[in-house]
Amino acid sequence: MFKRMVFAACLVALSAAPSFADARSDARDQVEFGIKVAQKGLWREAVYRWERATALDPSYSAAFNNLAIAYEHEGQFDKAREAYDKAIELDPNNAMIRQNYDLFKEINDRTNRRTGK
């Protein structure tokens, strides 16, 4: 009985996998393209690509991390914070996301202190 249940669960998972894999694959393409353009200094295009990636796959922490960096570079600190929060929520143990966030937070806090927010 238990074996049958496991088998059924596997079947369900496998049937759902292609659509998930497609979304992740498309999102990954967007993320990779975003990295290429960001490395060339085209940050607005990178923002567009990573926004698309997060829309395609809302569980893709790397896309949120990259998007947060791009927002930070563009001076959109509120959006950057939101994106970092989401990235950390999705992947709380990722040290690289944490490091990015800590660096961002330091600058953001300093700015807020100055403006009295």
Place this chain on the structure above:
Amino acid sequence: MTGRIAVLASSAALALTIAGCTSFYEIPIETPIQPKMDVSPFQRVLIAGFIAGGSDDVDANLETVRLLRSQLRSKSPLRVIEADVLPLVELAREQDRPEQPPAGQPSAPADPASAPIALPPPSGPDATTGADAPQAPAGQEPAAPARSGSAQPRRPSGDPQHVVRIKDEKDLEPLEGIFANVDFWKKLGEEYQNPLIVTGTVLFTPHARSGFVQREQEYFDSLGRRRVVPVRTYMERKGFILRPKFIFIDGRTGTTIYSESFREEILYSPQQSTPALSSYFELMDRLIPSFLSTLSTQKIRGSRILLK
């Protein structure tokens, strides 16, 4: 045994998978920091002058004006007005002094925020001289443009008996009323086509401090290896403290928009002989980024990690 091998193999596979999946790229970024003040209403900036004191070796008023002007010329979108530096100490003392009453009348206490102050004649290519200003005969000083209202021009007396050296913040206090004199700053603003006016106080004072200082001392151990140990030594050090307060005034209204105070200190060991002017520039160098970030967007360079 087989089970353990299976676990190890699966762990290694998992580690490899994770390493393969988490490709990363370090990328340099420049985070823009918005200016503390909205300078969009202004096209021009006038570094008017400072009430300065402290060390006799440095004319902190002149040096601060020169330094800030040169920094703003290259790092701010505002056009820097070239004008003579205001002798603000004299002007502030003039304001602080009670008005001389007519003979036989008691003297009234001066209100520093509204007392009339003598403005020196405007100068430099940016000054509004006024087309209808009376032309002086040959060989005579041209007349300063006429002013009206409570800021009627009166020349600072420059009476040496009134000249008291500014040594510390207490000496500054009675003179700071000039920054609240709206009429004075408004008049000055009118003369230079309503710029953003930068003024304030600068105290550059010698300073000495004695106490324990930790430094590193190197030695070689019995095996000939170099070692470094922290050593605490009692030392008497001398240096300077720089305490500027920058005040930003709207040249259209004469009111203060923003002000910020700083404090920087430098100390040297007794063997070092550093000129006061070098110390002044070293300390100002630390403050300049903060000063500039008041007026213009600054970028903080750093790096982040992009993930795949």
